[in-house]
Amino acid sequence: MEHRIREAKGTILIYKGEPICYNILNTFAEQLGEALQRLGEEVEYFDVKQSGEAALAAYAGKTYQAVIGFQSYLFDIYLPKAGIYLHDLIKGPKINFQFDHPIWMKNHYIRMPEHCYSATHDRNYAAFIEKYYPRIAGSSIIFPGGCEKSAGENGKQEAERNLRGVQDKKEYQISFIGTYTDYRSYLPLIRNSQGIIKKIAAHFLFQMKQHPEETAEKALEESLRKDGIVLSDEEFLEVLDGVKPMIYCIMSYYREKAVKVILEAGITLEVFGDSWKKSPFGDSPYLRIHEAVDMRESLEVMEKSLISFNVMAWHKDGFTERIANSMLQHSVVLTDESTYLKEQFTDGKDILMYRLNELYKIPELLADYLKGAGRDNLQMIAENAYRKAKENYTWEQSAKKLLAFIDEIDAQERKCSEK
Numbered sequence: 001m002e003h004r005i006r007e008a009k010g011t012i013l014i015y016k017g018e019p020i021c022y023n024i025l026n027t028f029a030e031q032l033g034e035a036l037q038r039l040g041e042e043v044e045y046f047d048v049k050q051s052g053e054a055a056l057a058a059y060a061g062k063t064y065q066a067v068i069g070f071q072s073y074l075f076d077i078y079l080p081k082a083g084i085y086l087h088d089l090i091k092g093p094k095i096n097f098q099f100d101h102p103i104w105m106k107n108h109y110i111r112m113p114e115h116c117y118s119a120t121h122d123r124n125y126a127a128f129i130e131k132y133y134p135r136i137a138g139s140s141i142i143f144p145g146g147c148e149k150s151a152g153e154n155g156k157q158e159a160e161r162n163l164r165g166v167q168d169k170k171e172y173q174i175s176f177i178g179t180y181t182d183y184r185s186y187l188p189l190i191r192n193s194q195g196i197i198k199k200i201a202a203h204f205l206f207q208m209k210q211h212p213e214e215t216a217e218k219a220l221e222e223s224l225r226k227d228g229i230v231l232s233d234e235e236f237l238e239v240l241d242g243v244k245p246m247i248y249c250i251m252s253y254y255r256e257k258a259v260k261v262i263l264e265a266g267i268t269l270e271v272f273g274d275s276w277k278k279s280p281f282g283d284s285p286y287l288r289i290h291e292a293v294d295m296r297e298s299l300e301v302m303e304k305s306l307i308s309f310n311v312m313a314w315h316k317d318g319f320t321e322r323i324a325n326s327m328l329q330h331s332v333v334l335t336d337e338s339t340y341l342k343e344q345f346t347d348g349k350d351i352l353m354y355r356l357n358e359l360y361k362i363p364e365l366l367a368d369y370l371k372g373a374g375r376d377n378l379q380m381i382a383e384n385a386y387r388k389a390k391e392n393y394t395w396e397q398s399a400k401k402l403l404a405f406i407d408e409i410d411a412q413e414r415k416c417s418e419k
Contacts (some may be wrong), residue, residue: 146324
């Protein structure tokens with residue numbers, strides 16, 4: 001194992017440049033870097049979009065406290081003439097933040113250099129990585145942090161003032177930052193699937209639809225059992241990769257169904273981006289479509305919202321930055337439940353939760369909180385959630401957990417080098 005000298009802290013190299021999903025990964029990279037700098041760490045960025053992959057060759061031979069990516073594909077760059085991965089020549093642990101299900105990074109994670117690690121926001125994802133990606137040396141639970149739009153020199157005082165009577169100043173009752181995808185668009189792909197994917201398609205879709213509390217891999221395991229199919233771990237990984245269109249389909253199905261329930265109850269919902277104009281309820285008088293917003297602009301939306309509605313992307317044991325950001329903007333979060341949320345939060349005290357298989361309960365829940373005494377309860381929930389998020393779910397907290405993970409990796413590698 002590589003022996004790194006850790007007494008003198010070094011620079012942390014952060015990769016950015018993949019402009020996907022309204023530039024969210026670059027925003028994460030910048031927010032983590034800024035938090036690390038506030039903690040006294042030296043941070044350097046490499047922007048692959050600006051510099052290109054070839055420019056990474058200049059980093060060979062350099063040593064870093066850590067090299068950080070955000071679902072980055074840079075770590076598996078291979079040098080065929082040398083017969084080595086480029087990042088085997090860049091010293092220091094490589095830590096890739098994983099926010100989507102790890103199956104989406106399969107082709108990357110099955111071929112990795114040494115000393116590569118993962119940080120993720122869902123304990124199921126960490127377990128999946130440990131089981132199916134042996135080239136990943138270890139993983140840690142590190143949530144993407146939230147940030148306050150009002151934070152600044154007087155941010156703390158301003159935030160405390162905002163807690164008092166903030167619910168009376170909200171412009172929106174309920175907002176939803178998510179985009180719309182028609183689940184029906186995946187059906188042709190599913191119908192045209194071949195082999196084992198085609199054989200299990202019906203059972204897999206049914207299992208995910210009927211048991212939305214389960215992970216995709218759990219649904220696949222049950223579907224294979226019903227069809228009498230036994231697979232090796234490697235074969236299972238290939239099949240799970242093959243059913244990704246079905247996973248997207250069910251995720252989109254529940255998102256559409258959740259929004260439909262709200263609108264049919266006559267409750268106004270603020271949404272953002274042209275994708276909603278293509279939805280089946282694009283002409284609903286209760287659906288207010290605004291221009292698309294990036295992550296930083298979404299903070300303003302949350303700040304204006306009594307309630308921030310959320311449908312997680314099948315994170316069954318996780319926590320997301322959208323939840324943290326909503327709380328830090330004094331907006332009450334209404335989200336589908338996860339194991340982690342049920343452990344760390346109390347429904348009706350610092351969060352509002354619903355079940356995907358009980359969407360019909362959402363209108364009654366909203367009616368209880370949007371009228372009369374329920375508004376006072378919203379104020380209490382917003383205050384409790386803000387304080388909890390401020391203490392536990394900022395980028396400063398994420399940066400501290402990352403540094404602790406780096407120290408843990410260092411201790412493990414030192415121990416290995418001494419054997």
